[in-house]
Amino acid sequence: MGARWHQDGWQLTCLTDGQGSFAPEVFPELSEIECKARLAAAGEADIRTEFNAFLIEGDGVLTLVDAGYGALAGAKGGRVLGLLADMGVAPAQIGRLVFTHLHGDHCGGALGDGGLVFPNAEVVMHPAEVQHWQGSDTPGGRVLAALGARVRLLEDGQEVAPGLTFWHLPGHTPGHSGLRVGNGLVLVADILHSEALQLQDPHCCTKYDVDPALARETRRRAMDEVAHRGLVCAGGHLLGPDKFARLVAVGQGYAKVAP
Numbered sequence: 001m002g003a004r005w006h007q008d009g010w011q012l013t014c015l016t017d018g019q020g021s022f023a024p025e026v027f028p029e030l031s032e033i034e035c036k037a038r039l040a041a042a043g044e045a046d047i048r049t050e051f052n053a054f055l056i057e058g059d060g061v062l063t064l065v066d067a068g069y070g071a072l073a074g075a076k077g078g079r080v081l082g083l084l085a086d087m088g089v090a091p092a093q094i095g096r097l098v099f100t101h102l103h104g105d106h107c108g109g110a111l112g113d114g115g116l117v118f119p120n121a122e123v124v125m126h127p128a129e130v131q132h133w134q135g136s137d138t139p140g141g142r143v144l145a146a147l148g149a150r151v152r153l154l155e156d157g158q159e160v161a162p163g164l165t166f167w168h169l170p171g172h173t174p175g176h177s178g179l180r181v182g183n184g185l186v187l188v189a190d191i192l193h194s195e196a197l198q199l200q201d202p203h204c205c206t207k208y209d210v211d212p213a214l215a216r217e218t219r220r221r222a223m224d225e226v227a228h229r230g231l232v233c234a235g236g237h238l239l240g241p242d243k244f245a246r247l248v249a250v251g252q253g254y255a256k257v258a259p
């Protein structure tokens, strides 16, 4: 079973869809020397990442946050369904599917050979995400086409359910969003892709950040709030096994500490 956290009546379970490592070119602003130095300082050989989805329980509706890669990335991902099955959860029991954004590692698992994988889920996302991907030949475009009108659009600060609040974190993609769970926990989605490279330097963007300047500002603002309010956080690419952490300010950046 994945890492688990309880917050204000909610239970969150991290479902690690898979893992991999990024090529250095994914962080175009970093020189090869700086990249290697940061990895060495973190005791890492590669730019490791994990692909995380979350199951949230607490109001009688099973809420899945992101769906993993599905079949899009071969052995690198696609474990979400098996992890749900291990918990006794069938796809048809998922009542809500919240998309942080529509990159393949987050939405690929929502669409299978037989169509929508979570047929009974109300699907929730930010309107800017629909606008960005709709009609495109991408995993996100294909998921949106399959969903048709079955999407509930939420703006920043609106409730997914009482106690679960949508948190718009634009920049990585236009509609990229996290979730506030109760008063002390946040899911920060993809503001971070590599702990070793970006925690200490929130300025550092990936080539996947659609608007790097905005992604940078959002990353700084979100990490600052997590650190200063003492929130517990988890994200789409944080590493295990604990998955839930607090951030403390160190120098120009942050460090992850046990919650």
Ligand SMILES: [Zn+2]
Residues within 6 Å of the ligand: 103, 105, 106, 190, 236, 237
């Ligand atoms: Zn991602």
